[in-house]
Amino acid sequence: MESSLVKDNPLLLPLNKEKTIYDGFITVQERDFRLRILLPPDRQVKQARLHCCWQLKHLLHGYEHIVKQRQQQSPDLVTFILELKTVLEVGLKSRHECRSIPPPQYYAQLISEMETLGWGKLLFIDTEFRTLRLKAEDSSRRQHILNIKLKSKVKLERVWRDMITHCD
Template identity: 35%
Template sequence: MEPILLPLNYDFSAFHVLLPLQGKEFSFSIHNVPKGEEFLRNAKLECNEELRSILRGVEHLVQERLNQSVDLHTFVLELKDVLERILRTQSLHSLPKPAFYADLCSNLDAVGWEHLVWLADDLSSLHFRVFDSAGREHILLIDLPPGFPDVQPTASANLPVPVDLRSLHGASLKDIVSQYETAIERYQEFWKVMEDVDSRVWVMEPDHPSRADVFRRIALGGHCSLSILVDPLSPRSVPECRFFGSDAFVSPLRKLLNSGLRKWDQSRLLIANLEAVLELTFPSAQDTDNEDMSADCGICYAYRAQDDPASPNMGAQKGSIPDRVCDNANCARPFHSTCLLEWLRSITTTRQSFDVLFGHCPYCSHPIAVKSTHG
């Protein structure tokens, strides 16, 4: 990719430069750039600590290239050449010891080459494929330090609970793979339960559930939903539940959940138990109107408020979700409290008592109130 030169002022005497190189993007600024065909003798180069560290010891060479360049583009290409040489030399110096390659091949023989699906060009990381007892494919990512095998590799996989490898100090790749295979078998029941959830109901969140996700937000219809947090080690037990929506709709469901837990039968899957306790059938994505399922804020038309870093729901994503709903059961539009607050403040008929604003729903004019955080 070509370098990108971004002017920082109207007279084009200062530029911010983005220089893509070896999969990274280096950035720096140049000031006092002359107009016309003058040399860059008086130009000043400003770079961050990373680039300054790479260029340490060759500052005189960079300054010489700067003095001899007739324009900014020429200098940027000269600097790119210098950086390529330095990075190439650093890469050669950082190559692992010869024993590293023999140990790696020996470890791969022990694991089985048929499990290897990807290997980095510099041999710093690799991916193994393993299958569980239900035939699910799992990818295990392993990073190899230059000091391998004396230095412990790090590993990760898409599991609901990370695997602790601290007890495997000095372990081989086969030991690490075996540890993950054991962990994967531990979550067979969890994945069976979550696959049943994903296939039977309308999952609003996450958009694309992974095998590590223990959270689901399930549509109930009428702009209402249920969030569940499932214990991966006991997936058939009662999950942590939270209802979202109009009180007229969700209050009876809360009461049914609290009073009907005696109906919970761990021989059944999660959705079957929830339907029995809540005395309902969850709507599916195939047979329900999208508008009825929507949980987007009725004012900003977004699900997550972009200006709020807090996340009150049980998911890992950032941004607050609609937390105020119109109490009119025929409307039941959801809103972010911040959006509703701003809307009510813009309406002249809104009245305030202490820290609560009273007004009307933007859709149905039903009375609605929201607490002001600003008094």
């Protein structure tokens, strides 16, 4: 069992000689997720406790009952990890987490266009640099907050100009 576990999950390693504590990463669709598994002394997976990173918790949200069921039905840790990875693959596909990140030019263009617009107008930007919240003032000096969702090929300057035109 041990050699199969390490072979299939080289980033998930036992931390003690009893092999009741495993820590590291499991890889699903080229993404690594942090996982710690605490097995009881008899190493029964049914009684194992799982500790995972927030990304893995987020991805497993809504699948907890399936993970628990697979944990109860798996005869050993190797089988359970395989089942867990299957659930994760389904979760990744259903949540479209597999999308690719934009090329570096996207970010360079975004920064360049924000410099043109003025950084003072930026109220918020999400961690993926796809959602912006900008402040604008119309011709009557009323303040507006614009929520903009970007696609990788949209020119921010054009979006801003269009928004200002509609505010006037």
